[in-house]
Amino acid sequence: MKSYSEYRAQARETLKGRWTEMALVTLIVFAIGMLCSSPAMLSSSFGEELYSLFGSSTQFVLSLLIAVPLQFAFYNLLLCYARNEELEESVISFCFKNFAANWSKYVLTGLLMTLVLVAILIPTLMIGTIILGLAYTIVPFVIRDNPELSAREALRKSRLMMRGHKWEMFVLQLTFIGWAFLCIFTCFIGFLWLEPYITTSLAHFYEDVKAEYEAVGAAVEA
Numbered sequence: 557m558k559s560y561s562e563y564r565a566q567a568r569e570t571l572k573g574r575w576t577e578m579a580l581v582t583l584i585v586f587a588i589g590m591l592c593s594s595p596a597m598l599s600s601s602f603g604e605e606l607y608s609l610f611g612s613s614t615q616f617v618l619s620l621l622i623a624v625p626l627q628f629a630f631y632n633l634l635l636c637y638a639r640n641e642e643l644e645e646s647v648i649s650f651c652f653k654n655f656a657a658n659w660s661k662y663v664l665t666g667l668l669m670t671l672v673l674v675a676i677l678i679p680t681l682m683i684g685t686i687i688l689g690l691a692y693t694i695v696p697f698v699i700r701d702n703p704e705l706s707a708r709e710a711l712r713k714s715r716l717m718m719r720g721h722k723w724e725m726f727v728l729q730l731t732f733i734g735w736a737f738l739c740i741f742t743c744f745i746g747f748l749w750l751e752p753y754i755t756t757s758l759a760h761f762y763e764d765v766k767a768e769y770e771a772v773g774a775a776v777e778a
Contacts, residue, residue, distance in 0.1 A: 566760040728758070
């Protein structure tokens, strides 16, 4: 495995000449996610009561059906860039094409992942959720490279691949905390550039984890 600074350097090299393009894609993904998490409230007081009862569940369903699959597609776009793959269409077209082609797989995986993380939230005092969440960070990449896997199998493979690497994943993400604080002072606009920077670093990290896993794959699966 490389050092954290090397993964960040790889990400910057990958995004060279693409920063503005990826900031625009991030803005679109973020905007759609915000719309999904904040459905319009009905204007009457009765509507407000209905929203208080059903608003949270509506947000969850919309996020699961739209925001999560789109986020997975965004991850896979940056994995393509990390691999220097040429796109046959625009980045926006790629994201929505990937979204449509894998929608059901992304939704089922997102739902199962959420259920698993919530199920262990209280029994493990949230510690288990954090640890398992780190193991599931590479799930979108796993699905792209293994489209034949079911949602359950994709989650299992992600856990297996991340054995011994969850702390490294945690620290890699933590190294961006300084940039995150700076983005706050830009009224969060800076996150449009930070998000692809982080995700591209994770894509390069995944490439090394994948190579290591494949080198000892038979033993791990056993």
